[in-house]
Amino acid sequence: MDNQTTEKTLRKVNVMRYVMPLREGGSLPALADADDGFSYVLKFRGAGQREKALIAELLGGEIARSLGFKVPELVFANLDEAFGRSEGDEEIQDLLKGSQGLNLALHFLSKALTFDPGASQVDPLLASKIVWLDAYITNVDRTFRNTNMLIWNRELWLIDHGASFLFHHSWDNWQKHAESPFSTIKTHVLLPQASMLQEVDTEFKGVLNRELIRTIVDLIPDEWILASRDVEDAIDGKAVYEQFLLKRLEFSGVFVKEAEDARKTLI
Incomplete structure (x- = not known):
């Protein structure tokens, strides 16, 4: 993951597997696997402050990167409408249903x-x-x-x-x-x-x-x-x-x- 961004573009990935929620709380970010073979911390548009939290995450992260800070790669993460239908937890299932379409994810820093x-x-x-x-x-x-x-x-x-x-x-x-x-x-x-x-x-x-x-x-x-x-x-x-x-x-x-x-x- 190169911290220097020469072109301000974000990659887009498709979420393939919901692994687990990362902590308790209203936003319920999750560890998820994507179709590029990497794992991501997934931030859902259907949680908490909804899209405004994703906008803040995107702007804050990319401003920080531009100023030379180390920030995990941000990607747009697409959630298919069929995703999560088999999820047993009702709260998580509702979150996934409410987050269909474009979400935001950060590259997971394993063992950080x-x-x-x-x-x-x-x-x-x-x-x-x-x-x-x-x-x-x-x-x-x-x-x-x-x-x-x-x-x-x-x-x-x-x-x-x-x-x-x-x-x-x-x-x-x-x-x-x-x-x-x-x-x-x-x-x-x-x-x-x-x-x-x-x-x-x-x-x-x-x-x-x-x-x-x-x-x-x-x-x-x-x-x-x-x-x-x-x-x-x-x-x-x-x-x-x-x-x-x-x-x-x-x-x-x-x-x-x-x-x-x-x-x-x-x-």
Whole structure:
């Protein structure tokens, strides 16, 4: 799996076998086998926050990849309408029926270990980069309780960005969210080590630009955007995501200062 993406396209696979749910909870992600011979962590469009969680996962993961982070390959995963009919668990069967069509999946990192903040150290530069990313995409889910980071082949990998982009749950307030400081950053598991946020801010603002952001946003399937009925045209929906990310970049100083101020209370 090459972490460097030269063309912003995602492969498409067909899910062949539901192996098992990966954890308890409303979203019930699953380990599944696909027709390309690989195993994937499958995120269902019929679960929890539905397509919006998949959009957040897609955007967050590909932005992270573009910034140089290690992220498992994301693929579009098609669920045939006949899939899951033999599933004995009624809740899982309902989930599979409600997720027919295009879903999202992450390449399964076999034998990866969950990042343990008590046992592993992250250097200040990498910690600052991860904190910046999560403040930028408003990711609330990188805490001590649930780090959403893995150690695989002795390297740190980022997973699970489905709780990002809070604005799209209250669509009309996207501009306010774009300019917000994101106070939730105070719970970030790596905030104590993030002493280089200003340097990272300069570096990442040199990487992210309108063309790159538009290319990533264009990956979102039209049907995922239209499913929420927030907009009548997928083009309009994608324009909002693009404008949010550009405005967020313009106001990065606001969320960087919030993170720096929160960090001062911890050290």
